[in-house]
Amino acid sequence: MGFPETFKALSDPVRREILVMLKDGKMSAGEIGKRFDMTGATISYHLSQLKKAGLIFETKYKNFIYYEINISVFEEVMLWFSQFGGKENDKKN
Amino acid sequence: MGFPETFKALSDPVRREILVMLKDGKMSAGEIGKRFDMTGATISYHLSQLKKAGLIFETKYKNFIYYEINISVFEEVMLWFSQFGGKENDKKN
DNA sequence: ATTCTATTTAGAGATATTTCTAAATAGTAA
């Protein structure tokens, strides 16, 4: 948890793709893995990095593990970016 | 240039600190370096990564090189984040 | 031109990351 882990987690293309896949709802580790040309072990490693970063969380059902995006951590990252100004679209009221 | 480099560049704590230092205006490589316990060569390496990522650009004056933030690339990254919704969209689960 | 100052480049070593295979875990289903 914390910015360093979060940014590290976001630095990998595979992990960013996983996040995009999850933006419309939860998926099991297996479903995620099927979309990549990598072993399940590798996907599991990336999921663990995302989880450590707080970007996703898991829930278990039967012998599946479902992963889901944790919006609040995305919001924290957005807040960090907003210090650089740019478009005045994230103004606090 | 491109997301992969940009996110990689953002993944390092030293580089993020450099960006924060630059948010209020340009600084020379030497001024930046003085605030870190690292050699100038190392700072130069980090500046080159940030430059390659498009996050900063340089201008020369006398024998100084000044670095400055490139807001438009920050905006592109923000746009990537906005696909995940969050506060503004107020997506309910 | 020579010297000084600011910064980068080259090369190397240490550390970190990504990926694999093989083995382990945990829950489901018979």
Next chain:
DNA sequence: TTACTATTTAGAAATATCTCTAAATAGAAT
């Protein structure tokens, strides 16, 4: 119970990243 399925963990190899010292470059000042 045993066998099956989904996923993770362990350990190792390949690759990438960060940092240093030493040398190179470029412009300024003398």
